[in-house]
Amino acid sequence: xxxxxxxxxxxxxxxxxxxxxxxxxxxxxxxxxxxxxxxxxxxxxxxxxxxxxxxxxxxxxxxxxxxxxxxxxxxxxxxxxxxxxxxxxxxxxxxxxxxxxxxxxxxxxxxxxxxxxxxxxxxxxxxxxxxxxxxxxxxxxxxxxxxxxxxxxxxxxxxxxxxxxxxxxxxxxxxxxxxxxxxxxxxxxxxxxxxxxxxxxxxxxxxxxxxxxxxxxxxxxxxxxxxxxxxxxxxxxxxxxxxxxxxxxxxxxxxxxxxxxxxxxxxxxxxxxxxxxxxxxxxxxxxxxxxxxxxxxxxxxxxxxxxxxxxxxxxxxxxxxxxxxxxxxxxxxxxxxxxxxxxxxxxxxxxxxxxxxxxxxxxxxxxxxxxxxxxxxxxxxxxxxxxxxxxxxxxxxxxxxxxxxxxx
Numbered sequence: 539x540x541x542x543x544x545x546x547x548x549x550x551x552x553x554x555x556x557x558x559x560x561x562x563x564x565x566x567x568x569x570x571x572x573x574x575x576x577x578x579x580x581x582x583x584x585x586x587x588x589x590x591x592x593x594x595x596x597x598x599x600x601x602x603x604x605x606x607x608x609x610x611x612x613x614x615x616x617x618x619x620x621x622x623x624x625x626x627x628x629x630x631x632x633x634x635x636x637x638x639x640x641x642x643x644x645x646x647x648x649x650x651x652x653x654x655x656x657x658x659x660x661x662x663x664x665x666x667x668x669x670x671x672x673x674x675x676x677x678x679x680x681x682x683x684x685x686x687x688x689x690x691x692x693x694x695x696x697x698x699x700x701x702x703x704x705x706x707x708x709x710x711x712x713x714x715x716x717x718x719x720x721x722x723x724x725x726x727x728x729x730x731x732x733x734x735x736x737x738x739x740x741x742x743x744x745x746x747x748x749x750x751x752x753x754x755x756x757x758x759x760x761x762x763x764x765x766x767x768x769x770x771x772x773x774x775x776x777x778x779x780x781x782x783x784x785x786x787x788x789x790x791x792x793x794x795x796x797x798x799x800x801x802x803x804x805x806x807x808x809x810x811x812x813x814x815x816x817x818x819x820x821x822x823x824x825x826x827x828x829x830x831x832x833x834x835x836x837x838x839x840x841x842x843x844x845x846x847x848x849x850x851x852x853x854x855x856x857x858x859x860x861x862x863x864x865x866x867x868x869x870x871x872x873x874x875x876x877x878x879x880x881x882x883x884x885x886x887x888x889x890x891x892x893x894x895x896x897x898x899x900x901x902x903x904x905x906x907x908x909x910x911x912x913x914x915x916x917x918x919x920x921x922x923x924x925x926x927x928x929x930x931x932x933x934x935x936x937x938x939x940x941x942x943x944x945x946x
Contacts, residue, residue, distance in 0.1 A: 542742075542755040543629035544735050549679070551944040552619035554915055557608045557679070560625065564661040564677040565589045569605050573612040585665040587674075588640050592647055592658045598689040601657060608659075611681060614691040618943040621694075623679045624725070630662070630674040631742060633751050643676045646741050650734055656680040656725065665775065673778070684723055695719040770796050789903070919945040 549555045558571035562578035566586035570577050591602050601607040611622055630639040640662060651658045657680065664674040683691040699707045700716040707715045724730045743754050770793045773781070781790045871877070922945045929935040939946060 541629045544738055545627045547625050548621050549623045549625050550621045554945050557622040561604055561608050572609045585663045587664055588662040590660050592652045594652055594655050597657055626678040628676050642745055647678055650737050651680050655684045695721055
């Protein structure tokens, strides 16, 4: 089964995140964070198949060490709410071998990230599965700051001062010179993300074509592809584990309903399109039948196609199509062209209603998931807040608040 999933997020202190903990989890390693003075140990984590760090040509060789790299990133960021790294989560392909997936991932990361000046920490996972569909995927953590020629981290932004007509700097109401913050790279832009998504899609499809695999993936949404199909919701590893154990979940039930609805819609549209094609072909002929019933029109069309078939195989195929069409007409009580037109209109209307309802449901699911994540963060950091309130000396309280600014 060909899969497309490509998402990116930021690892940031404002969310209480540690870039060392994130790197340790993805690599299945034990790493020490100098910034937080804590150890993250994921050496018992299973499913980590391959890890490596890819460096631009001018990056220090010491950054091939995971702890050295990400502690240097932490040290370069002084703000308590700093953004530390980009985190990419990309689905690999079950139709390719492990080595082929690794080669594909490495080539993509090198061309799209490293050659643009980013340091990339690549980890390939394939969680152990007891039945069900395997889920190979890659995690890529990249630096957000570009590198100077000497290998040190450069700023993410630079100041572009606002000038008057004479080219002099303009002061604001606070007496300071006004300026605009300009990004030093385009790595943050929606256009760059779209180009990455497109590039991954093209890389996978090129590999499929090279190996003679007919499957293809598409980075565009169904709406952008003009495909009238309701997208399934993302289940996530926890839901998949429950489903594999035979425990039916709300997301699992929703996706089963979506798949059955899409299958029914495709069947209806295929049969209606076939009927419409036959009828239009008959109407275009001068001697076309004037009978108002679909039954007679379909029968007449079948007789003409049968007579024109040049092989026995073609005649058998025509008879099979005729039988499927007759069964479809009987099942849906379609007797006239008006009935067919009504059925087609109702099918389109029902599909769009279902699609709108699902988009609303999916939006609500995302809202609830965000609330659950916030609740987890709240529960984790609540003791810190309570400890702060228990400190009565102002100097100690201020010091504690500054130490735990990100969590608070």
